[in-house]
Amino acid sequence: MTLDLKTRNSRKGTVAELSGEIDSATSTGLLDQLLPLLGEAKGKSLVIDLGKVEYVSSAGLRTLLVVYREAQRASATVRLTGLSEELRFVMSVTGFLDFFEESGTVSEPSTVSRALR
Amino acid sequence: MSATEAVHRIDSYPTHRIGDFGVRAGRPFPLGATLVPGGVNFAVYSDQATAMTLVLFKRGEVEPYAELEYPEEFRTGSIFSMTVFGLDHENIEYGYRADGPFDPARGHRFDPRKVLSDPYARIIAGRDVWGKAPDRSDPYQYRARIGLDDFDWGGDTPPRIPTEDLVVYEAHVRGFTRHPSSGVAAPGTFAGLREKIPYLKELGVNCVELMPIFEFDEWDNPNSHPETGQPLLDYWGYNTVAYMAPKAGYAATGRWGMQADEFRTLVKDLHAAGIEVILDVVFNHTAEGNEQGPTISFRGLDNATYYMLTGEGYYYNFSGTGNTVNCNHPVVREFVLNCLRHWVADFHVDGFRFDLAAILGRAEDGTPLANPPLLELLAFDPVLRNAKLIAEAWDAGGLYEVGNFPAYGRWAEWNGKYRDTVRRFLKGDSGMVPELATRIAGSPDLYAGRGTHASINFLTAHDGFTLADLVSYNDKHNEANAEHNGDGANDNNSWNCGAEGPTDDPGVNALRLRQAKNALAILLTSQGVPMLLAGDEFGRTQQGNNNTYCQDNELSWLDWDMTERNAELLEFTRQLIALRAAHPVLRVPEHPYGDVPEGDVMPDISWHGEWAWQPDWSEYSRLLAVMRTSVGDSDCVYTAMNAHWDAHDLELPQLPGGRVWHLAVDTSLTGPQGAHAPGSEPVLENPGSYLAGPRSVVVLVGRVPNES
Numbered sequence: 001m002t003l004d005l006k007t008r009n010s011r012k013g014t015v016a017e018l019s020g021e022i023d024s025a026t027s028t029g030l031l032d033q034l035l036p037l038l039g040e041a042k043g044k045s046l047v048i049d050l051g052k053v054e055y056v057s058s059a060g061l062r063t064l065l066v067v068y069r070e071a072q073r074a075s076a077t078v079r080l081t082g083l084s085e086e087l088r089f090v091m092s093v094t095g096f097l098d099f100f101e102e103s104g105t106v107s108e109p110s111t112v113s114r115a116l117r
Numbered sequence: 118m119s120a121t122e123a124v125h126r127i128d129s130y131p132t133h134r135i136g137d138f139g140v141r142a143g144r145p146f147p148l149g150a151t152l153v154p155g156g157v158n159f160a161v162y163s164d165q166a167t168a169m170t171l172v173l174f175k176r177g178e179v180e181p182y183a184e185l186e187y188p189e190e191f192r193t194g195s196i197f198s199m200t201v202f203g204l205d206h207e208n209i210e211y212g213y214r215a216d217g218p219f220d221p222a223r224g225h226r227f228d229p230r231k232v233l234s235d236p237y238a239r240i241i242a243g244r245d246v247w248g249k250a251p252d253r254s255d256p257y258q259y260r261a262r263i264g265l266d267d268f269d270w271g272g273d274t275p276p277r278i279p280t281e282d283l284v285v286y287e288a289h290v291r292g293f294t295r296h297p298s299s300g301v302a303a304p305g306t307f308a309g310l311r312e313k314i315p316y317l318k319e320l321g322v323n324c325v326e327l328m329p330i331f332e333f334d335e336w337d338n339p340n341s342h343p344e345t346g347q348p349l350l351d352y353w354g355y356n357t358v359a360y361m362a363p364k365a366g367y368a369a370t371g372r373w374g375m376q377a378d379e380f381r382t383l384v385k386d387l388h389a390a391g392i393e394v395i396l397d398v399v400f401n402h403t404a405e406g407n408e409q410g411p412t413i414s415f416r417g418l419d420n421a422t423y424y425m426l427t428g429e430g431y432y433y434n435f436s437g438t439g440n441t442v443n444c445n446h447p448v449v450r451e452f453v454l455n456c457l458r459h460w461v462a463d464f465h466v467d468g469f470r471f472d473l474a475a476i477l478g479r480a481e482d483g484t485p486l487a488n489p490p491l492l493e494l495l496a497f498d499p500v501l502r503n504a505k506l507i508a509e510a511w512d513a514g515g516l517y518e519v520g521n522f523p524a525y526g527r528w529a530e531w532n533g534k535y536r537d538t539v540r541r542f543l544k545g546d547s548g549m550v551p552e553l554a555t556r557i558a559g560s561p562d563l564y565a566g567r568g569t570h571a572s573i574n575f576l577t578a579h580d581g582f583t584l585a586d587l588v589s590y591n592d593k594h595n596e597a598n599a600e601h602n603g604d605g606a607n608d609n610n611s612w613n614c615g616a617e618g619p620t621d622d623p624g625v626n627a628l629r630l631r632q633a634k635n636a637l638a639i640l641l642t643s644q645g646v647p648m649l650l651a652g653d654e655f656g657r658t659q660q661g662n663n664n665t666y667c668q669d670n671e672l673s674w675l676d677w678d679m680t681e682r683n684a685e686l687l688e689f690t691r692q693l694i695a696l697r698a699a700h701p702v703l704r705v706p707e708h709p710y711g712d713v714p715e716g717d718v719m720p721d722i723s724w725h726g727e728w729a730w731q732p733d734w735s736e737y738s739r740l741l742a743v744m745r746t747s748v749g750d751s752d753c754v755y756t757a758m759n760a761h762w763d764a765h766d767l768e769l770p771q772l773p774g775g776r777v778w779h780l781a782v783d784t785s786l787t788g789p790q791g792a793h794a795p796g797s798e799p800v801l802e803n804p805g806s807y808l809a810g811p812r813s814v815v816v817l818v819g820r821v822p823n824e825s
Contacts (some may be wrong), residue, residue, distance in 0.1 A: 093381035
């Protein structure tokens with residue numbers, strides 16, 4: 001399993017654009033990269049763009065929720081964007097969607113690109 | 118501390134190697150597979166096993182990729198425990214091989230060729246999607262997986278509704294929304310049920326009792342439909358495979374192993390709507406059947422502990438399904454307790470209904486115990502302190518304990534006598550009036566000292582006719598079950614109102630609607646806790662089948678279009694539930710005894726007939742009226758039940774304090790005239806009497822008239 005993370009800055013905060021799969025194999029690495037971004041996003045939003053994510057497992061959903069809880073502590077907010085219909089359904093019926101705000105699509109050129117695991 | 122800073126425990130490093138795996142001696146508690154720093158702790162009980170092996174599979178693969186025998190030093194008493202490091206917990210399945218004696222006469226049936234499922238498994242794979250034909254060539258059918266218990270409940274608060282205030286609604290998760298008419302995104306699932314919460318709220322019920330949701334195998338029924346040849350699935354699911362795992366096939370997300378979170382989300386949202394969740398749990402038997410049944414888990418791990426066995430090592434069959442769980446064995450008691458704690462602590466459920474609960478009071482040799490330790494344990498357990506405990510107080514071995522179930526001040530019972538008495542009264546049997554009085558007053562003969570809330574009153578349940586069928590069939594019609602109509606109860610106390618099954622006769626159909634309303638009106642004005650069967654409020658039919666355990670089809674599913682076709686009955690039910698909610702006098706937890714409270718004029722309960730204060734208790738009487746009055750005489754509810762085929766003019770009791778009688782319900786009136794919302798009931802035209810039509814129920818409320 002692989003997961004790519006690209007980040008860029010927008011006016012509202014940092015945008016983390018993910019592509020690949022978020023599961024138990026990739027979630028630890030994802031967390032290691034997302035949490036430092038919360039510091040940069042202080043008082044602003046961290047937008048996680050899931051538009052190119054093919055699959056989010058149970059561990060992956062938990063990782064997103066950990067990011068949300070850490071953001072609360074860092075006085076940052078986390079928004080999700082780019083949810084596929086299926087992912088939105090899964091997150092809704094498992095209760096995870098309740099924690100997040102969604103924001104509209106954000107499309108700007110990427111500045112950083114790196115592969116996780 | 119941030120999430121990336123781990124606590125460095127010195128037991129987060131392996132001390133041994135087995136094959137490619139770093140391992141160490143684990144912790145014997147908790148039992149099951151638990152995530153610990155760096156690894157997974159696997160703890161399993163077996164008293165008689167000589168050796169235990171952990172079998173690991175990559176997810177979905179038939180052949181294991183590793184087998185790790187527990188070193189002798191990893192055993193503490195009867196518990197084998199081992200921490201295995203470096204596992205991808207989300208993508209493995211696990212099981213056990215237990216070696217030991219195969220000596221059935223002594224109760225031992227070890228077979229190390231078999232991979233056994235973990236009784237403590239939190240998730241089971243293998244039946245991920247309902248009805249998908251299983252791969253029978255896989256020797257390990259019900260595959261234990263590692264589940265997480267870190268759900269974020271947010272501000273969830275269980276409603277903690279006093280038992281006497283409940284209106285229970287018994288439903289089948291799949292049947293509730295599987296019908297195409299349900300209009301939900303994921304029919305037949307926890308998510309589908311969640312979409313129907315607004316319906317439940319509008320109906321007014323405040324507790325859903327879900328038929329078994331623990332993992333079971335819908336493919337365990339061997340029969341096929343006699344006409345179509347289609348396999349008949351085990352739709353009800355009373356043969357439990359795993360007691361801690363929510364059924365994957367009931368979750369829209371079961372294919373991704375997210376059934377636990379989906380169920381938790383359902384519970385959370387029901388709670389937010391003020392609705393409690395009671396689970397129907399089946400601890401009297403397991404899916405392993407008798408000596409010819411499959412070895413899934415318990416039989417291979419420690420047969421002599423988990424099952425009641427005869428002196429020759431055969432299975433006692435008090436459940437009627439082949440085996441009987443050895444509930445009062447100390448280890449099994451603890452297993453049952455741990456399961457229930459798991460559902461309360463990790464799933465926030467509000468109570469349990471125990472299937473064939475009389476078995477839970479039997480000793481290891483089957484003898485009924487005066488003080489069954491299991492029942493006492495559950496009654497006093499601190500985690501279960503607020504959980505409702507409801508017994509189906511009989512079993513298939515002839516033990517009938519309605520009224521005698523060892524209650525420890527905590528247990529309620531499905532009141533089978535309430536059902537039988539009210540059904541017989543409704544269909545017009547003679548000689549029923551005295552016992553009817555006892556039943557609608559909360560059965561003080563059965564539950565004196567325990568309170569009215571010890572009595573779960575019901576007229577219909579999953580087992581038996583639906584309400585519409587109760588008034589449409591004299592006899593069961595179970596041919597579709599492929600048992601030549603030999604299954605299901607014969608003593609239904611039903612009456613078809615003049616034609617067997619569907620009819621065009623408008624007179625018969627009008628009478629059926631009225632009889633259904635009569636049943637609901639009596640049920641919802643009785644002292645005790647009413648339970649409704651899902652769909653009865655809009656006339657759900659099973660076409661006379663009174664045992665649809667294997668009917669995963671339109672016979673069982675709720676047809677939501679009927680909410681429009683039978684809107685009158687639905688609206689009637691809604692008004693009755695609202696009436697019950699508006700009148701605490703109907704829900705008083707203490708039994709009424711006809712006493713007049715000091716300073717009051719009216720007794721807490723009084724009986725009436727054609728003449729006020731003169732009930733007719735005689736053999737040929739088919740009419741009884743009851744009046745409940747609250748302390749201070751502030752609230753009066755008068756219910757007249759006329760099961761006679763003639764109308765009767767009723768003299769009404771006089772009310773104190775300027776109060777007059779208002780009409781809440783009259784089942785002989787159709788449409789909105791037949792049931793009025795609390796507060797908007799019309800004043801009776803003739804204040805002193807009321808004509809109760811043939812076979813009808815009338816509910817009057819006594820209050821000061823609205824100013825207008």
